[in-house]
Amino acid sequence: MSNFLPDPSQGPSNTPATLLPSVGEIVDDATDLLRADGELKPGQGTITTAIALSLGVMSFLGVLAFLFPQYLTTPELRKAYNVDWCRALLFSGLLVSGTLSLFNIVFNRRRTVNIVAFAFVLVTILLGGSTVPVGDFPDHTPYLGMDWLVLDLLGSTTVFVILEKMFPLYKNQPIFRKEWQTDLIHFGVNHLLVGLMLLIVNFVIHRAQVIVVGEEGVQQFISTIPFLPQLLLCLLVADLAEYAVHRAYHEVPWLWRIHSVHHSVETLDWLAGSRLHMAEILVTRIAVLTPLFLLGFDKSVVDMYIVIVGFQAVFNHANVHLPWGPLKYLIVTPDFHHWHHSSEKVAIDKNYAAHFSFIDYVFGTAVKTDRQFPEKYGVVGSRIPGGYLQQQAYPFKKSQG
Ligand SMILES: [Zn+2]
Ligand SMILES: [Zn+2]
Known part of the structure; x- marks a missing residue:
């Protein structure tokens, strides 16, 4: 380059x-x-x-x-x-x-x-x-979700580049940082294949609903909860599922091969969050959305959850630092998720949550340090290739690092 x-x-x-x-x-x-x-x-x-x-x-x-x-x-x-x-x-x-x-x-x-x-x-x-x-x-x-790709690329670039320039975590980090091309391809493919992903996810969830008939009492109870508390409950359930899956990705060796693609990026910004192996997108979506549907959350609540998760997945990787104060113990911020991507010893297998940081504090997996930001990012001794297709093939190759 x-x-x-x-x-x-x-x-x-x-x-x-x-x-x-x-x-x-x-x-x-x-x-x-x-x-x-x-x-x-x-x-x-x-x-x-x-x-x-x-x-x-x-x-x-x-x-x-x-x-x-x-x-x-x-x-x-x-x-x-x-x-x-x-x-x-x-x-x-x-x-x-x-x-x-x-x-x-x-x-x-x-x-x-x-x-x-x-x-x-x-x-x-x-x-x-x-x-x-x-x-x-x-x-x-x-x-193919061409409309979604163009609109989201236009909107996200505008919003996040402005945010990153106004409140930068690393002031000298350029917009076109190293390997931006690979992550732009991840962003593009993920958006274009949104239809195929939805099709697979809906199919699996529908199957799950048929096999495990939802507990009607619980579903009825949830439907009586007003919108805002129901949304908070939905986020909590989703984040507990997300926490479990994310921790498994880190602790089960063959799952780590898939997830390490996400961790291979060494300079974080809003676009870096798009670097995900296709299998990870599918497995995580299915694992998180299935309990939401089984528990019978309102469609409006699940729709709002999808908007929030879409925003946080991008925002948490952004090169942004804001004065969060004690809020950092409650919600996941870019500071919190940046530590998750650090290759420093103190940060390995920590800070798993996606919405509520207190989950990691409760389970004892929050990073313990007085320093505000990590110095090094990426995978320790990484052998993960730089190109999009090579990254998709990487988990299935025999010679693993
Ligand atoms: Zn991770
Ligand atoms: Zn991440």
């Missing part, structure tokens, strides 16, 4: 830039930029180029979702969309990406990559842009 180098197309000041770069040059420059990590230095056009390229690609994926909604949008989300609002978002993406990339092309800043960004804008407009018509389409088709 290389650092973000100065623009290769900008030679010495008296060398005129070529009018049109070759396809080879464009591909090389774009690949170099995507492979780079480190700090983005202002004034070299790299920041605007990164924005132009990401918005260009996301606009293109967005218009594809408009064109093929039956295959590229999530049925649960479709119902909630305001189509005008989605069109306005797509229009803004095209406008910002188009303006920035055109500006950079004209002023010869990272020209080659901006040509790629502008090409995405042009193709998106040719495909219909923000006024692309949407016809009727059938339900119940297998789908």
Whole structure:
């Protein structure tokens, strides 16, 4: 991996830039930029180029979702969309990406990559842009969650990059830290396969419900609890299940192989939480959601739980430090979960909880230290590979470290 180098197309000041770069040059420059990590230095056009390229690609994926909604949008989300609002978002993406990339092309800043960004804008407009018509389409088709990927990537990047810049735990940590590419792929695949995951999870939970008929007395009792206390109870039950599964991942050797992929990241930020082995996502979801359904929590409560778990799973990894005070003994904060990812002796197999930190204090697995933050992260003597596919294959390889 290389650092973000100065623009290769900008030679010495008296060398005129070529009018049109070759396809080879464009591909090389774009690949170099995507492979780079480190700090983005202002004034070299790299920041605007990164924005132009990401918005260009996301606009293109967005218009594809408009064109093929039956295959590229999530049925649960479709119902909630305001189509005008989605069109306005797509229009803004095209406008910002188009303006920035055109500006950079004209002023010869990272020209080659901006040509790629502008090409995405042009193709998106040719495909219909923000006024692309949407016809009727059938339900119940297998789908990829392209809409979920684009919207969550846009929303999470905005919210968490701002939070991480305003309240950083490690001030000098760059947005594009080491191995951001691998975690972006994890983020992408996890979002695209949301439909397949839901299908498997629902199938298993349905089976579990048929086999173990829920205790009706308990279900009736839970349905009489008002929303807020019921939500707190739901979070507690979910976190106890999560605690048990998470502890098993650490203490059972073959499960640790799967979970160690999550621990292999050595620089934590909001995106790092996405690094999860596929099997772990499935097993954890099934183990946590099954008791919630068996106990008969209201749908509105479970929906709210899913929103909270989605937020905390990202937030707990963020490079953020806030003055939590005594709240740190009650809820899981980024400080608490950062210790879980530390490779220091004091932190090994500690701080398992996902919502309520008091669970670890009760079970005696909370990290005991006066220091506020760990110095080292990752897996002790790690041999876990860096690439996405290699990480998915890692637990099943014979020669384990
Ligand atoms: Zn863990
Ligand atoms: Zn984690």
